[in-house]
Amino acid sequence: MNIQIKRIYDAPDASDGFRVLVDRIWPRGMSREKAALGEWDKMIAPSSALRKWFGHDPERYEEFRKRYRKELEDNPETEQFITLVRQHIDEGSVTLLFGAKDREHNQAVVLREFLEEKI
Template sequence: MGAKGRIRVARVYDEPGPDDGQRVLVDRVWPRGIRKEDPRVGTWCKEVAPSKELRQWYQHDPQKFDEFAARYADELHDCPALAELRKLAKGGVVTLVTATRAVDISQAAVLAKLLKRR
């Protein structure tokens, strides 16, 4: 089985499910109301989060999502942390978590798609 079925996306505020595998927080900023030792977080990999400038430009505007996804993919092109996430995904299920309400237009969704492709 390839990495395709092994990458999931969820909100960090949701309780971990039995099929979540390793949870990885992919936000640059720590989520409000979550303690550092909270099991909903898993590992924090802020190195794969979009730059502050890209995040501020995007502001989760659905009309900007396609351009955001392209710019974000460019930012991740030579990111060592992305390679580490790929290795993690080869070893089992990985759930990318984010504090974003609109998970389907978040960096976690873009990252999941990138990880599934390669």
């Protein structure tokens, strides 16, 4: 299984496979053409309240991780997203795209971990 994570501001690459933005808000300064998305799935992103609470503070990351996983478990959109990822993994790789500057403490890291457990 090949699920990658990448900042949306990084240049697209052939190895990305199916590219899906997992942010609720469109990244500043990024055009849809440059993003080269297969999909933008706002509904799988953390809730606005959780995103604002986290504020990309690394000290809150572990609690954010727990809360976001709970949101994923409770989200009726999650099963559909898992199915979408499964379909594209069968064809190659999937890249989860995020806009945050911190590459280690963000929702894409948590989502990839969650997907790897479910798929």
